[in-house]
Amino acid sequence: MTKAEFLAALKRALPEDEAEQTLAFYNEMIDDRMEDGMSEEEAVAAMGPVSQLAGRAAAAEAEAPKQDGGDQPIKERIEQKLEAWEPQKMRFTAQAETVRDLRIKARNMPVTVTSWDRNEIDIVYYTSEREPYSVTVDGSTVSLAPDWLNEDGHFEFSFTGENVLDLLGRVFTGVRKQFRLTVEVCVPRELAARLTVETSNGGVSMENIDCWGDVSLSTRNARVQVKNASAKTITLVSSNGAVSLVSAKISGAAEVHTSNSGVTVVDCSAGDLLDVKTSNAHIEAVNDRAKTVNLVTSNSRITVGNIAAEDITLKTSNGRITGVLPGCMSDYAITSGTSNGKNNLPNGTQGAKKLSAHTSNSSIDIQFSE
Amino acid sequence: MDAQLKRGLVEACVLSLLARGDSYGYLIIKETQGVIELSESTLYPVLRRLEAAGAVTVYTVEHAGRLRKYYAITGAGRTRIDEFLTEWDDVKRVYEFIRGERQ
Numbered sequence: 079m080t081k082a083e084f085l086a087a088l089k090r091a092l093p094e095d096e097a098e099q100t101l102a103f104y105n106e107m108i109d110d111r112m113e114d115g116m117s118e119e120e121a122v123a124a125m126g127p128v129s130q131l132a133g134r135a136a137a138a139e140a141e142a143p144k145q146d147g148g149d150q151p152i153k154e155r156i157e158q159k160l161e162a163w164e165p166q167k168m169r170f171t172a173q174a175e176t177v178r179d180l181r182i183k184a185r186n187m188p189v190t191v192t193s194w195d196r197n198e199i200d201i202v203y204y205t206s207e208r209e210p211y212s213v214t215v216d217g218s219t220v221s222l223a224p225d226w227l228n229e230d231g232h233f234e235f236s237f238t239g240e241n242v243l244d245l246l247g248r249v250f251t252g253v254r255k256q257f258r259l260t261v262e263v264c265v266p267r268e269l270a271a272r273l274t275v276e277t278s279n280g281g282v283s284m285e286n287i288d289c290w291g292d293v294s295l296s297t298r299n300a301r302v303q304v305k306n307a308s309a310k311t312i313t314l315v316s317s318n319g320a321v322s323l324v325s326a327k328i329s330g331a332a333e334v335h336t337s338n339s340g341v342t343v344v345d346c347s348a349g350d351l352l353d354v355k356t357s358n359a360h361i362e363a364v365n366d367r368a369k370t371v372n373l374v375t376s377n378s379r380i381t382v383g384n385i386a387a388e389d390i391t392l393k394t395s396n397g398r399i400t401g402v403l404p405g406c407m408s409d410y411a412i413t414s415g416t417s418n419g420k421n422n423l424p425n426g427t428q429g430a431k432k433l434s435a436h437t438s439n440s441s442i443d444i445q446f447s448e
Numbered sequence: 449m450d451a452q453l454k455r456g457l458v459e460a461c462v463l464s465l466l467a468r469g470d471s472y473g474y475l476i477i478k479e480t481q482g483v484i485e486l487s488e489s490t491l492y493p494v495l496r497r498l499e500a501a502g503a504v505t506v507y508t509v510e511h512a513g514r515l516r517k518y519y520a521i522t523g524a525g526r527t528r529i530d531e532f533l534t535e536w537d538d539v540k541r542v543y544e545f546i547r548g549e550r551q
Contacts, residue, residue: 100492103473106516107488110474113512124488131489135496 081108084122091132100135165204165259170213170222172199174266178218178291181274184211185224188260188280188300193267193287200264218271222261272310281319302336311350321356332368341375352387360397379440384447389432399435399442406448416442458484458494459503460532466504466521467529473517495519503528 079087085105089097104125111121125131174197182189182201194200201222205211210225260280265273265287272291275282281301284293289309295302296315304314304323311330314321321334322342332348334341340359343352343366352368354361354375361373364383371387373380375394382392382401390410392399398419403410407424410433414423419441423433435442461484465476473495477486498504503525508515 099496102515103492103495103517104488106514107473109514110472110516114474126487126489131492134489134493 079119079122081105081118081122084108084125084128087128088132091128092135096135100131104131165206165209168203168205168211168213170201170203170220172215172220173197174199175270176218177220178271179220179274180263180265180269180271181219181221181223182261182263182276183221183223184261184277184280185209186279187277189263189275189277189282189297190260191263191265191273191275191282191284191287193269193285194264195267196264197266198264199266199269199271200262202262204259204261320359340378361394380437382444387431390434392433392435393437394440395438396440397437398440399437399444402445402447403433404447405431407446409446414442416440455494456532458486458490459498460529461486462491462494462498463503463521463525463529463532466519467526470518470520472509472519476519498525501528 085101088104089101092100107125108118108121111124112118116124177199180199182191184203187204199220201213201220203211203213203222211222212225213220213222261277267286267288269287269289270291271289273284273289273293275284275295276297277300278298279300280297281303282295282297283301283303283305284295284307285303285305287307289307291309292311292313293307293309294313294315295304296313297319298317300316300319302314302316302319302321304312304326306325308327308329310328311332312323312326312328313333314323314335316336316339318338319336320339320341321336322344323332323334323346324342324344326332326346328346328348330349331351331353332346333351334343334354335356337357338359339356341354341356341361343354343361343363345364346352346366348366348368350369352363352366352371354363354373356375358377359375360378360381361375362381363371363373363385364381366384367386369387370389371385372391373382373393374391375397377396378394379397380392380394380399380401382399382403384402384404386404390403408427408429410427410429410431412423412425412427412429412433412435414421414425414433414435416436417438419437419439421442423435423442423444435444461480462476465471465479471479473488473491477488477491480486495504498519499506501524503522504519505522507518507520509518510516
């Protein structure tokens with residue numbers, strides 16, 4: 079685009095009485111860049127899209143000089159910031175059969191996913207001037223996402239006076255309001271879509287849903303709970319938050335990862351792998367079935383009851399490994415070991431199934447049902 | 449990022465630069481590079497606002513056969529820098545108080 083074309087396009091995009099100053103500014107900017115060695119094309123491109131420039135320039139013209147609060151005490155100004163944060167409850171509804179990919183992204187808010195007897199997908203969320211959220215539909219993909227995050231998903235922040243006030247608002251707001259708000263998603267019991275939920279500092283739960291696709295639920299510093307569900311694969315991720323998977327039927331792999339918090343997997347089956355990882359906290363797995371079961375933690379105990387799998391790995395440190403496995407001991411090819419503790423398992427036996435149990439500074443006590 | 453959030457910082461940077469000497473649009477962008485990423489579309493509204501608020505004045509200089517707008521800081525502009533710095537101190541105290549309480 080030439081400078082003349084650019085300026086003509088900008089002029090068309092601006093209200094008539096505001097165009098002159100703005101055009102003079104950009105005209106000078108392009109000339110200066112060309113004088114500095116850029117080609118006309120490059121200098122024009124450096125200005126950015128005309129629509130954006132026009133919007134910002136028009137806003138600047140329309141706006142009165144900003145009052146920055148003057149002598150008002152800081153406390154009152156923070157209070158004002160808080161008043162400005164009034165979340166508005168929003169509801170998005172779509173016919174379930176039009177959705178094949180459902181993505182929920184939130185921040186500092188719990189997310190619940192439950193089923194109802196309607197053939198619609200319903201998302202209740204909260205938006206505000208301070209923390210705007212929106213739902214977008216792109217083909218068969220429905221996404222709820224915060225509008226204030228940049229593309230990397232990070233909140234950008236500069237330490238200016240105003241921004242710090244804003245931050246303080248967020249902090250107080252977080253304490254006072256944010257944790258009360260929950261993103262509530264309702265879907266049909268049979269959900270013919272994949273489901274992705276990502277939040278932080280708020281729990282994620284999913285209950286009574288048979289999902290045809292992959293399910294991925296993640297948060298930080300909060301719980302993840304899944305109950306009465308089925309899915310193609312399931313990935314549950316938290317950090318510093320407990321994770322539980324109860325009564326679930328997964329046709330592929332089930333991965334459950336957290337840290338510094340316990341994991342419970344009860345009455346679950348996975349066609350492929352059941353992979354549980356945490357640290358500094360216990361793992362309890364009861365009545366589960368999978369091809370391969372890996373339960374790995376540290377500094378805590380592992381408890382198993384009736385785990386049916388061809389290949390079972392139980393690994394911890396400074397914690398006991400206890401429980402009951404189906405069949406008799408001779409069904410398993412066992413490798414086991416601990417240091418500074420009792421171990422009732424043999425080591426190096428033959429069997430059709432594999433069992434590996436290792437800890438340290440603690441005991442291993444595994445019984446067999448037959 | 450929300451342009452409004454960036455405003456306080458950009459305004460203070462531009463004023464602070466002008467406190468060191470009059471300047472023109474492209475030079476302001478170049479001289480604040482590395483401190484803050486300014487685009488033309490960000491700078492223009494900022495300069496307009498500062499001008500409207502009386503924090504800067506504008507004059508035109510002929511350069512290489514064309515006109516160039518120079519911006520000069522006013523007394524009100526300098527006061528604004530001081531206000532920004534004072535405000536920042538206030539805010540820092542509250543910020544540190546909260547951090548201390550939360551940790």
